[in-house]
Amino acid sequence: MVFDLTLAEARAGLRRRDFSSRELTSAFNGAIAALNPTLNAFITTTPELALQQADAADVALARGEHGPLTGIPLAIKDLFCTKGIRTTAGSRILDHFVPPYESTVSANLLRDGAVFLGKANLDEFAMGSSNITSAYGPVVSPWTRNGDNRPLVPGGSSGGSAAAVAARLALGATATDTGGSIRQPASFCGIVGIKPTYGRCSRWGIVAFASSLDQAGPVARTVEDCAIMLQSMSGFDAKDSTSADLPVPDFQAACKRGVKGLRIGVPREYRSDDMPPEIETMWQQGLAWLREQGAEIVDVTLPHTKYGLATYYIVAPAEASSNLARYDGVRFSSRTDGADLNELYENTRGAGFGPEVKRRIMIGTYVLSAGYYDAYYLRAQKIRALILKDFTDVFQTVDALVTPTAPSAAFAQGEKMDDPIKMYFNDVFTVPANMSGIPGISVPAGLDAQGLPLGLQVLGRPFDEETVFAVGAAIERAAGFTAVPGMRAGAGA
Amino acid sequence: MSYAIEGRTGPWEIVVGLEVHAQAITKSKLFSGAPTAFGAEPNSQVSFVDAAFPGMLPVLNQEAVAQAVRTGLGLNAQINLVSRFDRKNYFYADLPSGYQISQYEHPIVGAGQIEIQLADGTTRQIGVTRLHLEQDAGKSLHDQHPTKSYIDLNRAGVPLMEIVSEPDIRSPEEAGAYVRKLRSILRYLGTCDGNMEEGSLRADVNVSVRKHGEPYRTRCEIKNVNSVRFVMLAIEAEAKRQIEVWEGGGTVEQETRLFDPNRGETRSMRSKEDAHDYRYFPDPDLLPVVLDEAWVAELKAALPELPDAKQARFIGDFGLSPYDAAVLVAERATADYYEAAAAGRDPKQAANWVTGDLFALLNRTGRTIEDSPVSAAALGALLGLIADNTISGKIAKQVFDIMAETGEGPAAIVEARGLRQVTDTSAIDAAVDAVLAANPDKVADYKAGKDKMFGFFVGQVMKAMAGKGNPGLVNAALKARIG
Numbered sequence: 001m002v003f004d005l006t007l008a009e010a011r012a013g014l015r016r017r018d019f020s021s022r023e024l025t026s027a028f029n030g031a032i033a034a035l036n037p038t039l040n041a042f043i044t045t046t047p048e049l050a051l052q053q054a055d056a057a058d059v060a061l062a063r064g065e066h067g068p069l070t071g072i073p074l075a076i077k078d079l080f081c082t083k084g085i086r087t088t089a090g091s092r093i094l095d096h097f098v099p100p101y102e103s104t105v106s107a108n109l110l111r112d113g114a115v116f117l118g119k120a121n122l123d124e125f126a127m128g129s130s131n132i133t134s135a136y137g138p139v140v141s142p143w144t145r146n147g148d149n150r151p152l153v154p155g156g157s158s159g160g161s162a163a164a165v166a167a168r169l170a171l172g173a174t175a176t177d178t179g180g181s182i183r184q185p186a187s188f189c190g191i192v193g194i195k196p197t198y199g200r201c202s203r204w205g206i207v208a209f210a211s212s213l214d215q216a217g218p219v220a221r222t223v224e225d226c227a228i229m230l231q232s233m234s235g236f237d238a239k240d241s242t243s244a245d246l247p248v249p250d251f252q253a254a255c256k257r258g259v260k261g262l263r264i265g266v267p268r269e270y271r272s273d274d275m276p277p278e279i280e281t282m283w284q285q286g287l288a289w290l291r292e293q294g295a296e297i298v299d300v301t302l303p304h305t306k307y308g309l310a311t312y313y314i315v316a317p318a319e320a321s322s323n324l325a326r327y328d329g330v331r332f333s334s335r336t337d338g339a340d341l342n343e344l345y346e347n348t349r350g351a352g353f354g355p356e357v358k359r360r361i362m363i364g365t366y367v368l369s370a371g372y373y374d375a376y377y378l379r380a381q382k383i384r385a386l387i388l389k390d391f392t393d394v395f396q397t398v399d400a401l402v403t404p405t406a407p408s409a410a411f412a413q414g415e416k417m418d419d420p421i422k423m424y425f426n427d428v429f430t431v432p433a434n435m436s437g438i439p440g441i442s443v444p445a446g447l448d449a450q451g452l453p454l455g456l457q458v459l460g461r462p463f464d465e466e467t468v469f470a471v472g473a474a475i476e477r478a479a480g481f482t483a484v485p486g487m488r489a490g491a492g493a
Numbered sequence: 494m495s496y497a498i499e500g501r502t503g504p505w506e507i508v509v510g511l512e513v514h515a516q517a518i519t520k521s522k523l524f525s526g527a528p529t530a531f532g533a534e535p536n537s538q539v540s541f542v543d544a545a546f547p548g549m550l551p552v553l554n555q556e557a558v559a560q561a562v563r564t565g566l567g568l569n570a571q572i573n574l575v576s577r578f579d580r581k582n583y584f585y586a587d588l589p590s591g592y593q594i595s596q597y598e599h600p601i602v603g604a605g606q607i608e609i610q611l612a613d614g615t616t617r618q619i620g621v622t623r624l625h626l627e628q629d630a631g632k633s634l635h636d637q638h639p640t641k642s643y644i645d646l647n648r649a650g651v652p653l654m655e656i657v658s659e660p661d662i663r664s665p666e667e668a669g670a671y672v673r674k675l676r677s678i679l680r681y682l683g684t685c686d687g688n689m690e691e692g693s694l695r696a697d698v699n700v701s702v703r704k705h706g707e708p709y710r711t712r713c714e715i716k717n718v719n720s721v722r723f724v725m726l727a728i729e730a731e732a733k734r735q736i737e738v739w740e741g742g743g744t745v746e747q748e749t750r751l752f753d754p755n756r757g758e759t760r761s762m763r764s765k766e767d768a769h770d771y772r773y774f775p776d777p778d779l780l781p782v783v784l785d786e787a788w789v790a791e792l793k794a795a796l797p798e799l800p801d802a803k804q805a806r807f808i809g810d811f812g813l814s815p816y817d818a819a820v821l822v823a824e825r826a827t828a829d830y831y832e833a834a835a836a837g838r839d840p841k842q843a844a845n846w847v848t849g850d851l852f853a854l855l856n857r858t859g860r861t862i863e864d865s866p867v868s869a870a871a872l873g874a875l876l877g878l879i880a881d882n883t884i885s886g887k888i889a890k891q892v893f894d895i896m897a898e899t900g901e902g903p904a905a906i907v908e909a910r911g912l913r914q915v916t917d918t919s920a921i922d923a924a925v926d927a928v929l930a931a932n933p934d935k936v937a938d939y940k941a942g943k944d945k946m947f948g949f950f951v952g953q954v955m956k957a958m959a960g961k962g963n964p965g966l967v968n969a970a971l972k973a974r975i976g
Contacts, residue, residue, distance in 0.1 A: 081548045094547065101541060103548060205548040212777035240550050241779050319777055322582050325591020326545040330644065341586055341642075368582070368772035377774060 003490035007225035021071030025054035031489030045118035070113025075173035078119035093352025103205025121160030131159025142167035142485035155185030172220035180430025183442035187405035187455025198437035199244035202237030227251035254466035260294030265398035289478030321364025405455035496664030509662035516693035523652035524551030545589035570605025587631035595627035620659030665725035727752035811840035833869035
């Protein structure tokens with residue numbers, strides 16, 4: 001059954017000609033057609049284009065001229081501009097936007113032979129932690145609680161990407177992470193997701209949310225699959241001034257390194273009285289697995305972590321309020337006319353943006369306003385520097401940090417929705433990596449009592465994704481996570 | 494002595510500071526690869542970055558940075574080795590991203606100064622506060638359709654250097670001299686073409702008035718003034734308006750105004766209350782601009798001689814008057830022309846020819862010095878013919894006109910038309926004798942004391958010799974005959 005193959009296994013199968021990319025792609029096209037009406041993981045599907053790409057891949061494979069991803073069907077978060085394919089960012093305001101260019105990251109994947117199945121659903125402009133803010137409807141997690149059929153959220157903002165991969169509707173997916181949008185949905189959906197170091201993947205052609213925090217990365221079912229995808233997605237891009245001009249190491253090789261002799265830090269500030277005991281237990285279990293594989297576990301302190309969430313919700317909305325000013329109805333976005341220019345702006349943006357986006361534009365505009373800038377934005381930037389310094393200091397003595405990815409398992413649609421602040425609390429463990437730019441991976445470590453996946457997060461030094469992969473792979477090996485969601489391709493077969 | 498406007502309550506001093514926006518000469522825009530040429534079809538020079546399409550990112554044009562540094566060096570200003578780009582947020586239809594990328598807190602160039610020269614020969618130092626790089630907005634066209642506005646983004650993203658002066662300027666004349674001098678320096682440096690008609694140089698003018706010895710009063714800003722003359726007129730009109738307000742018992746409100754050259758007055762554009770809150774913050778898409786000291790030194794070493802230095806050299810080496818030297822160095826092309834024409838000649842005579850006959854010719858023909866009908870080499874050759882007595886200064890004017898007309902060289906013209914000066918004393922003596930013989934009554938008048946008759950005799954001799962007589966020899970021969 002192709003749906004149970006990992007990306008690495010599918011790649012080997014294609015190269016052995018066990019099956020063709022057309023066969024593989026057709027299977028995924030069919031699975032999407034069957035399950036997407038329920039899961040809503042894709043905003044736009046491109047089955048015919050996928051088959052064309054698959055046929056081209058088969059030709060290349062037949063000639064033995066394959067690239068690292070030739071013939072591999074992937075989902076692309078609908079935040080990546082794809083040439084000639086509608087790109088909505090989950091927003092009504094980009095309902096009709098068809099980019100005339102391809103984002104650098106998706107272009108890198110195409111260069112390496114990937115097949116694109118469609119554009120994955122997301123929170124509007126990637127603002128959310130549950131995928132309920134998408135203008136194209138919420139994504140439903142393929143998982144359900146034991147004995148409870150209420151639809152759960154897949155996490156966000158890369159909820160469509162994570163749900164698609166968890167439900168076996170794609171072998172991997174691109175995602176982006178501004179405050180946890182790769183790692184938290186990966187945790188909720190029982191898959192692996194890595195946010196690399198800020199600057200590792202080009203931001204060019206990705207619809208911007210908060211430019212100093214946004215970073216692309218993959219979600220896939222295994223650490224190795226993420227390594228394969230990130231290898232293709234990464235690299236210096238002169239079109240992004242914040243892109244890092246550094247060589248890309250062999251991430252797949254790093255997965256096999258092991259953790260013997262590594263010092264693993266456990267930041268005490270990530271422990272709180274509100275944390276569900278199951279998460280605490282799983283965290284301890286994860287640390288025990290690493291100890292058994294030869295790592296040394298060390299308690300460390302990150303004293304400014306407690307300010308991470310508050311400062312994040314100043315910096316990210318501030319940048320967003322400016323980044324989203326371009327959606328004004330004048331050039332490419334949907335327009336709602338008005339009697340004069342100001343009314344055109346008000347009508348266009350009033351109709352085009354959903355409530356969460358409006359909320360963040362308001363917050364961001366407020367914190368940048370004259371008289372408030374010093375108290376909010378400037379202060380947040382100073383604390384941000386301290387958060388980075390915490391990590392820099394701690395990485396003098398440890399090689400990686402291990403924490404839970406999220407303070408809870410997936411919740412049901414409708415839960416936590418009354419209070420945006422409660423929703424923001426989802427990002428508490430993931431935000432510090434964005435504020436400091438360091439890489440972080442989420443790896444499924446087990447299930448809670450209700451049968452829902454829980455992830456562990458590994459954080460590493462800037463541009464040391466190799467250690468992050470090594471530790472993530474060690475947890476993955478020890479956890480032997482084989483649980484599958486109820487809703488998935490091939491489940492009935 | 495110093496400039497003042499006389500009001501009902503006595504003299505008022507004016508205080509002016511200028512913000513000059515100079516388009517940096519670059520092939521492409523400040524943050525995109527789109528070209529910057531003037532006058533192209535609307536929206537034909539727009540990249541996706543300029544139009545602020547989703548996911549597009551700015552990349553700093555290094556040539557624009559070099560131009561800003563060269564300009565800073567030319568203004569004797571501090572070069573900041575670390576500077577930063579900020580976003581200035583406001584909504585307008587010709588501002589695609591909803592923010593202008595500019596340098597707010599950390600400009601690339603700090604304090605410098607410009608020396609201006611006034612008509613009375615005095616000079617003044619005007620402080621330059623800073624120079625920063627920013628992108629221009631597009632253009633809104635409101636007169637193309639009864640109900641619609643059109644947007645042309647060709648200018649969107651074009652690199653501007655905003656050069657801010659201290660409020661050191663005290664008269665319209667000083668303001669004019671400041672803009673002209675700044676323009677001259679920019680053109681020497683090759684960092685801005687200074688073309689005010691095409692909008693590559695424009696000024697925001699801050700004006701206030703005060704009684705002598707007072708602290709500054711409230712200022713108004715007059716936006717986008719696009720000629721030196723209008724800068725001067727706008728200052729005068731605005732200062733007079735403010736004086737009327739103060740003397741009428743009112744208070745000048747801080748506001749942004751526009752100058753209407755047809756009515757010769759300024760009018761309110763928006764008040765302080767309507768001022769935007771620009772919500773400046775560092776642009777997260779761009780890294781700080783960090784300059785290498787050695788690179789700055791390289792740029793400095795490659796700077797051309799600037800107008801002040803050139804003027805000093807023209808005065809010192811060539812003995813020109815400060816005024817003539819200032820006229821010649823105002824434009825680099827004029828200075829270069831002058832130096833080429835004067836090489837090996839009498840420098841003062843060359844200066845007179847350039848500022849006199851040549852400028853008159855250019856005026857008459859509507860040509861610039863770069864495409865002058867008489868080349869610097871040809872003018873130099875003409876000066877050579879005067880110097881070696883081949884022709885007289887008077888004949889030279891005639892030859893110059895023929896050169897302008899025909900493009901022929903001066904020596905060929907002199908030969909072909911027989912204009913060579915007569916220095917043969919026997920021929921001159923013969924002509925003198927003939928003139929004296931034909932005018933016995935005038936000779937008698939002269940001898941009776943009518944000294945000015947001497948000029949008449951000179952004229953008659955020259956006329957008899959078709960203007961070719963050497964004037965010195967003609968004079969000497971006459972003196973010998975009639976004393």
